[in-house]
Each structure stands twice: as C-alpha cells, then as structure tokens.
Amino acid sequence: MLKWFHRLGSPKTFFELSAKWHPWLLALSMLSLTSGIIWALLFVPPDYQQGNSVRIMYIHVPAAILAQSGYMMMAGAAAVFLIWRMKLADMAVAAIAPLGAAMTFLALVTGAIWGKPTWGTWWVWDARLTSTLVLFFLYVGMIALRSALDRQATAGRACAILALVGVVNLPIIKYSVEWWFTLHQPASFSLTEKPAMPAEMWMPLLFMVIAYYLFFVTALLSRLRNEILNRERDTEWVRKWVAAQ
Amino acid sequence: MNFYLRTLRRDLRIHLRGLSEVINPLVFFVVVISLFPLGLGPSPQQLSEVAPGVIWVAALLATLMAMDLMFRDDFSDGSLEQVVVSGQPLLVFVFAKVTAHWLISGLPLVLLVPAVGLVMFVDGDRLQAMVVTLLLVSPTLSLLGAIGAALTVSLARGGLLVSILVLPLYVPVLVLATAMVQAAGSEADTAGYLYWLLAALLASITLAPLAIAAGLRLAVDR
Numbered sequence: 001m002l003k004w005f006h007r008l009g010s011p012k013t014f015f016e017l018s019a020k021w022h023p024w025l026l027a028l029s030m031l032s033l034t035s036g037i038i039w040a041l042l043f044v045p046p047d048y049q050q051g052n053s054v055r056i057m058y059i060h061v062p063a064a065i066l067a068q069s070g071y072m073m074m075a076g077a078a079a080v081f082l083i084w085r086m087k088l089a090d091m092a093v094a095a096i097a098p099l100g101a102a103m104t105f106l107a108l109v110t111g112a113i114w115g116k117p118t119w120g121t122w123w124v125w126d127a128r129l130t131s132t133l134v135l136f137f138l139y140v141g142m143i144a145l146r147s148a149l150d151r152q153a154t155a156g157r158a159c160a161i162l163a164l165v166g167v168v169n170l171p172i173i174k175y176s177v178e179w180w181f182t183l184h185q186p187a188s189f190s191l192t193e194k195p196a197m198p199a200e201m202w203m204p205l206l207f208m209v210i211a212y213y214l215f216f217v218t219a220l221l222s223r224l225r226n227e228i229l230n231r232e233r234d235t236e237w238v239r240k241w242v243a244a245q
Numbered sequence: 246m247n248f249y250l251r252t253l254r255r256d257l258r259i260h261l262r263g264l265s266e267v268i269n270p271l272v273f274f275v276v277v278i279s280l281f282p283l284g285l286g287p288s289p290q291q292l293s294e295v296a297p298g299v300i301w302v303a304a305l306l307a308t309l310m311a312m313d314l315m316f317r318d319d320f321s322d323g324s325l326e327q328v329v330v331s332g333q334p335l336l337v338f339v340f341a342k343v344t345a346h347w348l349i350s351g352l353p354l355v356l357l358v359p360a361v362g363l364v365m366f367v368d369g370d371r372l373q374a375m376v377v378t379l380l381l382v383s384p385t386l387s388l389l390g391a392i393g394a395a396l397t398v399s400l401a402r403g404g405l406l407v408s409i410l411v412l413p414l415y416v417p418v419l420v421l422a423t424a425m426v427q428a429a430g431s432e433a434d435t436a437g438y439l440y441w442l443l444a445a446l447l448a449s450i451t452l453a454p455l456a457i458a459a460g461l462r463l464a465v466d467r
Contacts, residue, residue, distance in 0.1 A: 145397070164456075166413070
C-alpha cells in the first residue's frame with residue numbers, strides 16, 4: 001500500500017495513472033454537476049421564506065465548502081512536500097491555489113447575489129463573510145508568492161511554509177472574527193442550512209457538494225498533469241509523449 | 246546569550262547609523278493618520294469614533310513599511326549567508342533581529358500613540374487601552390511581518406508582496422485590539438481581550454521564529 005503511494009509520487013507514474021482516471025472523473029463530475037443543477041433549479045420546492053432565490057444556495061454552499069477544504073488540501077500537500085520532499089506535492093500546492101481562489105471568489109460572488117434579495121444588501125461585514133474574504137486574500141498571497149519567486153526549488157518551499165503559516169492562522173482568523181463580530185452584531189441569518197432543512201432540500205445540497213468535489217479533483221488532475229509536463233519538459237518520457245501527440 | 250546580545254547590539258548600531266531609514270516609517274504613520282481628518286472632515290466626534298481603527302491600521306502599515314529594514318541589507322551584503330552557514334543557532338539570530346527591529350520600529354510607534362491619539366480626540370480610557378494593546382501587539386506584528394520578510398528577502402522589490410502575505414495574518418490581532426479599545430471606551434471588562442492578545446503574542450514568539458528561520462535558510466540556499 002505504502003509502496004503504491006510512493007510510486008504515485010513519481011511524476012511519470014502519476015501522469016500515466018491519471019491518464020486512465022481522468023476521463024472517468026471528467027464524465028462523472030460533469031454528469032453529477034449537470035444533474036445536481038437541474039435537480040436544484042427545477043425539482044427542489046421553493047423556500048417558504050425566500051421563494052425561488054434559495055436555489056442559489058446550491059451553487060454557493062458547495063463553493064464555500066470547497067474553498068475551505070481546498071486550503072486544507074493545499075496545506076496537507078505543503079506538509080508532505082516539506083517533510084518528504086515529494087515533488088508532486090509541490091506541484092499539487094501550485095495547482096490547488098488558483099482552484100481554491102476561484103472557489104472562494106465564486107462563494108463570495110454567489111453569496112452577494114443571494115444576499116441582495118434575502119438581506120437587502122450585497123455585502124455585510126459579519127463573521128463568515130469576512131473570514132471568507134480573508135481566505136481569498138490568503139489564496140491570492142500564495143499565488144503572488146509563487147509568481148514572484150522564479151527559481152523552482154526555493155519557490156516550492158517558500159510557498160509550502162506560507163501555506164502552513166496560513167493554515168495555522170485560519171482557525172484563529174475564523175474564531176476571532178466570529179467572536180468579535182457576533183459580539184457587536186448578532187448574525188441575523190445563519191448560513192448553516194443542513195440541520196434546519198427538510199430532506200427535499202438537503203439531499204440535493206449533499207449531492208451538489210459531492211459533485212463539486214468531483215469537479216475539483218478533475219480540475220486538479222488536469223492542472224497537475226499540465227504542471228508535470230511543464231516541469232519535466234526536459235526529460236525523455238515527456239519528449240516522447242509530446243512527440244506522440 | 247552572548248550571540249543574542251552581540252547580534253542585537255550590532256543590529257541596533259547599524260540601524261542607528263542609518264537613522265533616516267528608521268524615521269521614515271514613523272513619519273509615514275503620522276502622515277497617514279493626518280490624512281484622515283483631511284478626508285473625513287474635522288468633526289471631533291467623528292474622528293474620535295474612527296480613531297482606534299485608523300491608528301491601528303496606520304500602525305500595521307507603518308510596521309510593514311519598516312519590514313524591509315530587517316533582512317534585506319544583511320542579505321544583499323552576504324552576511325545573512327555567513328550567519329546561516331556559520332552553525333550558530335539561527336533561532337537566536339532571528340530573535341535578536343526581531344528584538345532590534347521592534348526596538349526601532351514598534352516601540353517608537355507605541356510612544357507616538359499618545360500624541361496622535363490627542364489629535365484624533367481619543368480620551369483617557371481608550372487612549373490607555375490603545376497604548377497597552379499596541380505595546381502588547383507590536384512584537385507580534387514584528388514577528389509575523391518577519392515571516393513575510395524572510396520569505397521574500399531574495400526578491401528585489403518584495404515590499405508590496407510582504408503586505409499581501411502578512412496582512413491576512415494580522416487580521417485576528419487587529420480585530421481583538423480594536424474590540425479591546427472599544428470595550429475600554431464603554432467601561433466594559435477588557436481582561437479577556439488582554440489575555441487573548443497575550444496568547445497571540447506568546448504563540449507568535451514560539452512559532453513564528455521557526456517559519457522565519459526556515460525562510461532565511463531558503464533565501465541563502467541556491
């Protein structure tokens with residue numbers, strides 16, 4: 001088992017194995033996303049309070065979940081890179097950062113769109129929104145650092161350190177913002193829907209979360225494969241692969 | 246201890262020779278605060294209300310401005326590399342650098358707060374809270390900023406990047422400190438906030454130097 005994991009750390013092996021997984025993941029994620037969206041848009045009953053505008057929840061909530069989850073994945077990959085020097089882990093850190101930033105941005109924008117009809121405002125400085133905004137800045141910082149450091153060896157480790165510093169800070173940011181902002185302004189609208197929803201509403205949500213995860217992994221795999229080709233472009237096997245395309 | 250004191254003394258001597266570089270962030274601090282009455286209008290009530298946040302943000306930005314002083318000169322003349330390969334404990338070196346930096350940038354900011362608090366019409370209780378919080382938090386700011394400085398020291402123009410990297414890390418202490426100042430102003434109990442700020446300080450003292458030392462090793466590792 002461990003041997004398989006170790007073999008997976010080699011860019012060439014990973015590239016070959018992922019070539020087999022990728023079409024399946026792509027098909028599965030596209031299928032689940034489409035069916036999930038259709039389910040959410042057409043077959044979910046409208047909320048008694050919000051009416052049809054509740055449907056954007058099925059885009060917004062999974063994006064927010066993936067945003068935070070993506071940062072954890074990035075931090076995990078960073079730790080693997082720093083401890084075991086697995087090059088693929090560094091490529092994973094590089095690949096996840098833009099994806100996570102996009103998810104966070106999607107969550108912020110769809111949240112604002114949802115907020116306008118339900119709260120009457122595009123934005124409010126409450127705990128969850130503020131900490132999601134800070135998460136976005138953390139992602140942007142990761143992307144900025146990597147693009148600023150051009151030498152690959154130092155860029156990898158510097159970004160890994162930054163990812164770990166950020167992940168230590170993330171619960172602190174969440175906790176302090178939540179604590180302070182809810183002292184002064186109690187949350188008038190809770191964004192955790194899961195317990196308070198009937199099954200017709202949380203089942204499609206769960207389905208969309210899984211669909212988003214599948215999409216994230218598919219996109220990550222594509223980016224990883226691209227990154228492998230880019231970084232290993234001077235090796236024999238890449239030259240052969242490119243020539244065979 | 247000897248290495249710590251020697252590094253501290255060396256750094257202070259270097260900083261005090263180039264005093265204009267040390268004064269610049271402090272001038273920036275005062276100038277930025279002065280812009281707010283010009284932009285918001287001179288009403289004492291309004292200024293007093295926004296003062297804690299404004300002074301705090303200006304202090305954060307001034308600290309970030311001063312971050313360049315920490316490692317860049319040592320990196321560019323090669324002495325950073327010498328320290329890293331010398332086998333001397335890098336953590337002690339980091340502590341000495343951060344202490345020296347705090348003495349020439351964080352501490353003067355704390356001493357300036359009563360003056361700027363006066364022109365922003367901040368009264369007794371809140372002013373006291375502001376001085377106390379800045380005194381407690383400025384070492385944290387120096388430590389967290391040093392992480393960003395260490396990671397970007399090999400870049401020619403890392404200044405703005407350090408801000409992008411470090412400002413999200415400053416968010417918790419900013420939130421806690423302004424909450425404490427406002428609590429002090431409304432006669433509420435500030436002990437809880439004090440404990441949290443102290444906890445943040447202790448956590449940064451113990452954990453930040455690890456990240457800083459790792460960043461410095463990266464910078465000299467080619």
